[in-house]
Amino acid sequence: MDDAATDGADDGASERPGEPQTGDAFGEMLRDHHAGEETYQIIERDDGWIGPSAGGEHYFSEFDEWTELEQRAMGHVDGRVLDVGCGAGRHALYLQNEGHDVTGIDLSPGAVAVARERGVEDVREVDVADVAEAFDADTFDSVVMMGNNFGLVGTADRAPGILDALAEVATDDATLVAQTRDPTVTDDDDHVAYHEFNRERGRLPGALRIRVRYGGLATEWSDYLMAAPETMADLAGETPWDLDETLEPDEQLTDAGGDYVGILTR
């Protein structure tokens, strides 16, 4: 966070060319899209791979623009909802309109501000790892981790603790609706090599370590897990949650595959 005082460089000419400022890159992207600007989002991975991800438009999309898989997942949501990593609030707004009492949480101050401006009634800057401190026990009937946000469980080491915390704030008959993808469904050499690199350093193949870059900003490096259904079931098995079923897309998207939504209960 206090990245300004790291060394004694004065004129900044070229001691670390290209080094961005650490900040709320994701939130700034959402703010700019909300202000009508064209935006983009770049994902940098800790093996040096870089690529474009969804720009602002995706995070502001309406129900009828979503994939059929995401639409279908909403049918599993019931009662009071916790939306983990709510972003600009696309799921929270939809569920609120459907009559649910929704609480959105996001680590990004910009995301929280934009979701609030767009009408999400209860949205807070909370890390999913801290939900048990932020909310009372037995509060939520549904927890949604859409848009691959099951990834926010981070790594195999951190996942059980986070799933435990989510169970603590959820009711006994709560449902966890968790979207991710099986990372091994790829023939991209860079990705296959990264999975192997992860295995070698004792991580799950899809335990991405990434940051978001936008303009002159980069988020902190963070862990984001892509998990096959067997992995999701294994991680949940150490917690009160069980993977009941997986929703698969009607047809695979052209340039990706392995997408699914896990439906977990206690």
Next chain:
Amino acid sequence: MDDAATDGADDGASERPGEPQTGDAFGEMLRDHHAGEETYQIIERDDGWIGPSAGGEHYFSEFDEWTELEQRAMGHVDGRVLDVGCGAGRHALYLQNEGHDVTGIDLSPGAVAVARERGVEDVREVDVADVAEAFDADTFDSVVMMGNNFGLVGTADRAPGILDALAEVATDDATLVAQTRDPTVTDDDDHVAYHEFNRERGRLPGALRIRVRYGGLATEWSDYLMAAPETMADLAGETPWDLDETLEPDEQLTDAGGDYVGILTR
């Protein structure tokens, strides 16, 4: 170039997360597009700013897909042509089809390979700074630096030497057709701040220091100049070239401005 042997890191876990491999990122992007893959190109600037640039499609575009400004610029090309930074050969192929004898040069081995496969008859891996060593004097009737490739003159310090070298391999009545843009035509705070940063370190405001990133690869950092017409005229003034006229677009593009093509003669 020998970036593999820099330090003693063994497992590569996180000593420099996100550091890409130095290589022909631009050429790999062109090769992948040529092989039918979807591609992208990311530009990283030495102040930490990052953003998407044109993907492969742009570099393979045909005359009737170009801007009216680029199309009009081709009308100023005459005789034997040197295409500086030919990329995948879109200008070279068009001019070859129009009956010109064309030589394309590019620093990127991948670009040279792709341009050759696509039918550019004479294409070589040559740095524009080395043209006087690579070609006989009085060889080319036209030199084209399209797609903002006037930028390859680099910086105010290097530009006159490169323009001199181009004059040496050009005939006495040759034309230099040079596309760039006035960098100061922007209201983007990041770009305005970069121009000021450049002035403070004694560079022209539009003397970009950038690298291309694609997948796990990054090019070497290099200088790429965006120059207002007055700057182009000033730099040419120290060389045998004179800026005769500037071609302006019929209408400005929506999200950019300042685009023009300089027509220089001796």
